[in-house]
Amino acid sequence: MEEVMQSKVKENKPGSNSLKNRMTDWIIKLVLFLIALTCVLPFVHVLAKSLSNEAYVIAQQVYLYPKGLNFEAYKKVFSDYSIIRSFFVTIFVTFSFTLTGMILTVCAAYALSRKHLKGRNVITFLFMFTLYFAGGIIPDYLLMNKLGMLDTIWSIILPLAFSPYNLLIMKTSFQSSLSDSLIESAVIDGASQFRILRSIVLPLSKPILATITLFYAVGRWNAYQDALFYIKQNINIRPLQLKLYYLIATSTEAVNAAMEGTAQYTNPEVLKAACIIFTTLPIICVYPFIQKYFVKGTMIGAVKG
């Protein structure tokens, strides 16, 4: 029977058809290749610019490879106190934010994943409601003002540190991966819930912990809206994205090195390009290795949401 089917399949695929098929394969590959190029070429261009001699950039001759290769722009970036400071601000903020977020999310997700917990649905609703309705920009801002957190680093660490969306994903994951009998037997053995969380739940949930950690960290690394709203006067604590924002938005936000005399020889375009690469490089280097966790988390979120 199978043989008959196979021969029939072959009959339906004469030589010309398979040639057509291979042609289609190549066309599909070509189309996808071109679309993928649109994601890569912008960086190739900016990288080329950042490594070029200013004269070529001013003459608008730099496209995809550097002309007059040099690292002057990067030297300036790395010797600029304000950029390096912003970089460390971002690292500190991302770290504290992610740590806070993870502690809150793990605690809430574990407690809410216990089905017998009285009031579980009410508390879950309390968290989930905030996904659909929020005070908005101005009430958030006034709250920051009231708490005295404007122009402090806490304004970009605390308010967003607890994400109900991430809680939802982690809770869903806990519910499907942790068996109730395992937890119950630990309870019978006299383990406290804190002990269970530390010694059983966390070691068993490494993939989802990695996923949510990365959600928090990459989200914080990339966000600039709250920093733009809350950090106005205190330029010492501008995170990197905000620094880049002002650098791009206003040419008055000059790099210090450029301001001190050498300005006339410095084309801000090359420096801008170097700053873009400097801001983005950590993400570009890391994301190919972490994307699978993102895919996983996105799938859990999509199934639930």
Added chain:
Amino acid sequence: MKMVKNDAGVLKVRKGFLYYIKKDWQLYTLLLLPILFALVFKYGPMFGLIISFKDYKIIKGFLGSKWVGFDVFKKIFEDKKFWEACRNTLLLNGLTLVAGFPMPIILAILLNELKGKYFKKVTQTVLYLPHFLSWVVIGALAYQLFGYADGAINNFIEDLGGSRIPFLQEDYHWLVSYVLINVWQTMGWGTIIYLAAISNVNPELYEAATVDGAGRFAKIKYVTLPGIRSTIVTLLIMQLGRIMGGSFETVDALSNVATTKFTRTIPVLVYRSGILNAKYSESTAIGLFQSVIALILVLGTDRIAKKLGEDGLI
């Protein structure tokens, strides 16, 4: 503890609040800090919404300011800027939806047709890249490429003998660029759900179609697309629900002083009149209006999606 008789006449213990606290105090302890965070940072601002019904003065505070009923809303509804912001929000989100919705579906189908594993993996990874970029960087890249005076694309066009195009410096060009950049940013990541849906299509259907002599396009048309139809419908409805939502960053990162016609969306207006000009009551009311409409749309479309989803499953 109270003893209560239920319908069957059996004595049942109805346990009090304290009983559960005592039994599960450890779990409740774990919830304390998260609840505190939600109350302060999520519900706190909701309390602040009352100032859209007040004539808010910082010196008098939230409670001390005078109630004015719906006066603030009356005022913003008479404001041309407000309606312009509503129009822009709908226009930008609507165009992005129309142009951007089919892209992930097309890409997912194309990716699914690929046979070589390596090429597919690399392409997917590259297509995911824009999802991991901040809007500041995307805005910066956009100006590096599409800038009028020195953008690479315009340099190239001039090299070829053409004349420069104000991609980002003229209102209607800006609108098209905004939509395309948003489509570009979301298309790769959007394939994930569709690829998962395609991989759930029963492979026997493809075999049967092959036996029936179906070619590649016939299979896409009669097997793949019907197989992921419910995913497409659900996502479309969900995205329609977000049409009144507004992202500040996407618009702010791409806008400039030359283009003002379409860039003033609701969040941008709220930011400018609220934080920059301290008109707190009005801007809070504008934000509240947007939140309420958005909430109604999300809940409504969610209900429709669930109804259709059930139909699709049976």
